[in-house]
Amino acid sequence: MKPTMPSRVTALSAAAVLLALAGCSSGGDSGGDSAGKKTEIKLYNDKGAWSKYFYEMGTLSKQEIGLGMKPVGYTDEPSYTAFIKASFRTKVKPDLFTWTTGGRLREIVKQNQVADTSAIWREAVGSGDLPRSLQDYYTIDGKQYCVPLNTAYWGMFYNKKIFAEHRLKPPTTWAELMKVADTLKGKGQVPFHHTTPTSLFSFVWFGQLLAGTDPDLYERLNTGKASYTDPGVVKVMERWKGLIEGGYFSEPGDKADPADHFKSGKAAMVMSGTWFNTSMTQRGLKQGTDYGFFFVPNVEPSLPKTSLIFESGPLCSLRKAPDPEASTRFLKWWITPKAQGTWANSRGDVSGNPKVRAADPELGAITKEAASDRYRLALRYFEAAPAPVLTAVLDGLSGFLVKPGTYMKVLQDIQKANDQYWKTQGSGS
Known part of the structure; x- marks a missing residue:
């Protein structure tokens, strides 16, 4: 994500302060045994709200493999x-860190910063702890990097009490979804939560609308074979513009957390990944009672399969990690059924390990449904787009949320960045 200039300065300053405080090594205050081997490692992550669950996993890893x-x-x-x-440029290096797949992972792999995990993948795929289908998203130039931190499917969370109040049911077609939204809007209820313009999630509706309208165009766009000014992309932006101007979304300036929005009833539906369950349970809400979940129907009803957005966030180790053996040992353990079962079920989410059963029956049903041949998986736009193009898209869509009428100028500006990137790759639209 490309922040505004003040944010960028703040971010870099914050990083500099942390580097100074950390000293010469990220592992300097981690525990070690008499032989000098680490007994505790640090996992840096951008999921501060999940600290409780990470700590639980640290306790479990200490018990199981002697490494906290x-x-x-x-x-x-x-x-x-x-x-x-x-x-990457200093001696202060994390033992492990979270990142994203797609363009952003490729970027740091190309800089020769990330540890090769091909051996871990070979063993895990062979034992059935990781599916071969997921391996592609962790493969760059024939080698694998990192392992899945989490896997999530994207869809719509809906407030069951609000739906029951207005006698509504989860829709199975786009027309039904819009009928539900029209009913809610007619009753003075905001149908959908909309991200704030400054959020890195400004891409969510763009990706969903495009994949649900023309999944082939979605894939071509992310591989430099289509333009952001393509009539199909323009049509998607016009549909999105109509929804915004039609009052179907919460106010873009409202900075409330989507889970708080949902709990308060300000918005009846929130589009998010299955990991959003964690935010709901943290607020005392129960799936099946307080809220439900459905996959978003295609905008284009003639498509043979429903486009299903999914993501898989990586857990990585640096090539020059403080203790490569310890980091590798933890990564191998992380993807085992016991570790993954604890990790996924504690947060109320699905797992990348096929052997893990969801404790929540409804979540188990979601996982089973997603694996059926009725769905066509589409990698989430945030991971699918090349990093430089993603930066331009996030900036452009943030402006669009405030001024929907600027959509054509936004697409033209994004296409300039798209052209520039793919020219350097020897490809283009």
Whole structure:
């Protein structure tokens, strides 16, 4: 994500302060045994709200493999990104860190910063602890890097009490979804939560609308074979503009957390990944009672399969990690059924390990449904787009949320960045 200039300065300053405080090595205050081997490692992450669950995993890893883990969580994405990238140039290096797949992972792999995990993947795929289908998203130039921190499917969370009050049911077609939204709007209820313009999630509706309208165009766009000014992309932006101007979304200036929005009833539906369950349970809400979940129907009803957005966030180790053996040992353990079962079910989410069963029946049903041949998986736009193009898109869409009428200028500006990037790759639209 590319922050505004003040945010960028703040992020870099914050990273500099943390580097100075950390001293000469990220592992300097981690525990070690008499032989000098680490007994505790640090896991840097951009998921500060999940600290409780990370600490639980650290306790479990200590019991199971004799290696504890202490999380260092950030809640500000620009500061976190700045810190990790600063660690490439200094002696202050994390034992493990979270990142994203796609363009951003490729970027730091190309800089020769990330440890090769091909051996871990070979063993895990062979034992059935990781599916071969997921391996592609961790493969760069024939080698694998990192392992799955989490896997999530994207869809719509809906407030069951609000739906029951207005006698509504989860829709199975786009027309039904819009009928639900019209009913809610007619009753004075905001149908959908909309991200704030400054959020890195400004891409969510763009990706969903495009994949649900023309999934082939979605893939071509992310591989430099289509233009952001393509009539199909323009049509998607016009539809989105109509929804914003039609009053279907919460106010873009409202900075309330989407989970708080949802709990308060300000918005009846929130589009998010299954990891959003964690935010809901942290607020005392129960799936099946207080809220439900459905996959977003295609905008284009003639498509043979429903486009299903998914993501898989990586857990990585640096090539020059403080203790490569300890980091590798933890990564191998992390993807085992016991570790993944604890990690996924404690947060109320699905797991990348096929052997893990969801404790929540409804979540288990979601996982089973997602694996059926009725769905066409589409990698979340944040991971699918090349990093430089993603930066331009996040900036452009943030402006669009405030001034929807500027959509054509936004697309033209994004296309300039798109052209520039793909020219350097020997490809283009």
